[in-house]
Amino acid sequence: MTALALPAAARPAPLALRRGAMRVVLIAAGLGVIGLAWWLGAAAVAANPRTSAFADFAPGPTFARFWLMLASGEAWAMTAPSLNRILHGLAIAIAIGVPVGILIGASPSVRTATNLPFQILRMVSPLAWMPIAVLAFRSWDEAIIFLIAVAAVWPVLFATAAGYRRINPAWLRMSRNLGARPPHLLWFVILPAILPDVLTGIRLAVGIAWVVLVPAEFLGVTSGLGYAINDARDTLEYDRLAATVLLIGLIGFALDLLCQEAQARASWIREP
Amino acid sequence: MTRRGRGAHVQIDALSHRYRRGSGPVLADVSLEIAPGSRVALIGRSGCGKSTLLHLIAGLATPTLGAIHIDGRRVTGPDPSRVVMFQEPCLLPWLTAARNVGLGLSFLGRREGRKEKIAALLDLVGLSAFADRNAQDLSGGQQQRVALARALAVEPDLLMLDEPFSALDALTRAALQRDVRAIAERLGLTLILVTHDIAEAVALCDRAVVLAGEPGRIVADLTFDLPADRSPLDPRFAEARARLYAALAGDLAPPEAATEASPPTPSVRPVPVERSFSHA
Ligand SMILES: Nc1ncnc2c1ncn2[C@@H]1O[C@H](COP(=O)(O)OP(=O)(O)OP(=O)(O)O)[C@@H](O)[C@H]1O
Ligand SMILES: [Mg+2]
Secondary structure, three states, X not given: OOOOOOOHHHOOOOHHHHHHHXXXXXXXXXXXXXXXXXXXXXXXXXXXXXXXHHHHHOHHHHHHHHHHHHHHOHHHHHHHHHHHHHHHHHHHHHHHXXXXXXXXXXXXXXXXXXXXXXXXXXXXXXXHHHHHHHHHOOOHHHHHHHHHHHHHHHHHHHHHHHHHOOOOHHHHHHHHHOOOOXXXXXXXXXXXXXXXXXXXXXXXXXXXXXXXXXXHHOOXXXXXXXXXXXHHHHOOOHHHHHHHHHHHHHHHHHHHHHHHHHHHHHOOOOOO | OOOOOOXXXXXXXXXXXXXXXXXXXOEEEEEEEEOOOOEEEEEOOOOOOHHHHHHHHHOOOOOOEEEEEEOOEEOOOOEOOEEEEOOOOOOOOOOEHHHHHOHXXXXXXXXXXXXXXXXXXXXXXXXXXXXXXEHHHOOHHHHHHHHHHHHHHOOOOEEEEEOOOOOOOHHHHHHHHHHHHHHHHHHOOEEEEEOOOHHHHHHHOOEEEEEEOOOEEEEEEEEOOXXXXXXXXXXXXXXXXXXXXXXXXXXXXXXXXXXXXXOOOHHHOOOOOOOOOOOO
8 A cells, every 4th residue: 555555746757758858958958058158149249339230140139030031931942042952962972972982892903093082082172172163164053063062972982982891792692693693783782781871971971061052152153041141241131140040050950860860761780 | 293303413523623823722623413303412521612512513603623514504603593502591681581582583583473482481481470570680590591491482403502400499400301302302403402410411312422621522422212201210211320420430530440430231331432532
């Protein structure tokens, strides 16, 4: 009658529940600290007569403007062209990075021959190609897509090449034994085997491409998130500028979540 | 007994093999003929080249010297008509048991009746309940059975089993031995079985070839004449086991000692064939 009769609230909550509650508290605390820093910074800016023109950076005006941008469709109108460029650039990076990565993984001589040039090229900031991109392509859009592709190709390529090592030679032998020809080996063994690594590479590439996108869109084009940032600066609408920064961060975060989800679904690798 | 006569005819002529130029040979001057539809056990100590010989017959490697002909055609590469079930089950870890079984059918583009065939093979190896389970979540013995079903799925003329039941308990092993024997008999296919288990060799095969030495050579070639049911209680079964044991023991001890050590009945001594020791 004693232990069983205790009211539910008096018993300790199940461990999972307590962990979940703790998580929510920690996440709220993190956001709270960032918000507070933002608010304090904005207050300091507003109090200083030399910088008070920038007071609209504050959380209040920013969120108000953010909702307005979402409601009016302005947010989507500036995001769509950027997403379009990102997707094109990534598609090109994958179309080049995966086959070349497989070649490098499969052939030691290709690996040796390409290692030095690729390691050097990889270290060049994609933005350094900007003048060349502007000369080489007819439209600004193409130039931006080129810059994104240049930024995104390396993580895809190196992750694919590294993933090739996951392939057990016995899988290929067994498959040839059962009648597999090279296209079968590619489709049934090599691609599924390296898929988790390719997705890791794509996730890295998405992160880099998203970062490169904004400065690339400072150039020439009259659409997209980078252009919106520049435009807000020129028109002195600092609440719009801050709201666009917020939008960029949130969409980048969402893209990364998507990649993470794809990784989780496609991975066959068991954690030991 | 429906599809007799599908078994492959294997001819191996003066085969020698080394894995790398400059490294020592693994097989030396192996010659062997296997009649269509017969079942041959390949026995020998670890490292004597049994798996290597299977890989060469499968066409997964090219012999350094000598040639292999199957049904009169020289082996130049792999072919699904001769399949090895490898020593390691080697399942694809991102596929389910059923999809692993169907792998060869995918390569051959055989779609019709695929589902039923996979189901029947999984049933045969006792894994119907595990069809949709990921290969990584199967026990070692279950993986071996999936690998067996996968090899059978492509209906080879020559089935080579490399220690196929090493991870199985005695009962499952006995059941699968019976099934493999029945399948081989029914389809008339040629079977080569690598095993370290003398009883298994006698239970499944009509003939045993003993490899020994470094490089591996054929040192004995025995045939068993046993009734189809292969009851282990049959005295002829025990006699065949004793003969095979003596042949293997002959590899351990010098030849004269082996003769002494062999059981008293003359018929249980290793049967020297014309090729044995002839190239030594
Ligand atoms: N890929 C390889 N490269 C070089 N040497 C090899 C290779 N595979 C096997 N060998 C060597 O060839 C010899 C025969 O190997 P094999 O695998 O054919 O032996 P086995 O008779 O199947 O042995 P076990 O009963 O242990 O499976 C061994 O000495 C082994 O070390
Ligand atoms: Mg072996």
